Amino acid sequence: MTTEEGKLIMSGLEIQAVRKDIKNIHVGVYPPNGSIRIAVPLGTTDEKIKLVIISKYNWIRKQRQKFLNQKRETSREYVTGESHYFMGQRYILNVITGPYRGSIEITGKKHMAMYVSPDAGIQGRRKVMEGFYRAGLTEELNKDMVKWEERLGVYASEIRIRKMKTKWGSTNKKDKRIWISLELAKKSCNCIEYVVVHELAHLIERNHNNKFRSIMDTAMPNWKLLRDELNDLIY
């Protein structure tokens, strides 16, 4: 079998392209780093490969996000010196053990302190971090909801936070319930606000169609920039 391999770089993503004696195009995203591989029939041009990648871009992005989240979560040890993100800022963790129930305090521009009991393992420390994320995110979401429900003239029955791997939020238009990913606590306030507006817009329009985009354009003209910032994979 004739095989020809090459590398393509598109919007910062490195794509391994393989031309071989096949009939159909296959695109794959592989763990642990979310590497991208595309297999195409012999003679397929780079242009054609680029078009396929563009048409699959959202799917690729989601797959990569999933792998990177998994990798990140399993590699976290919650020890002193490790970096953690909160509201778009990177902090160096300082773990202080003692007779504590578990809490986190931002102790400066670049540092966060975690107070935990000496026998809290990785799981216990992760729980403390998640509690901190949840509290911070709840506060931010509440502020944004008050502002944007009124501006958009729609009201959610409830907004809840949960662990979601591949989405930042989801909305059930019928029961007006909004779910937000706990991961969002790592992102900037502007990104959090964008997700709130996006999900509230789904109370007006379920699909990502022209009507939806025009609601977003009117409410938040820079939403595309925020969406890209949100999906930036650097961290």
Ligand SMILES: [Zn+2]
């Ligand atoms: Zn949506």
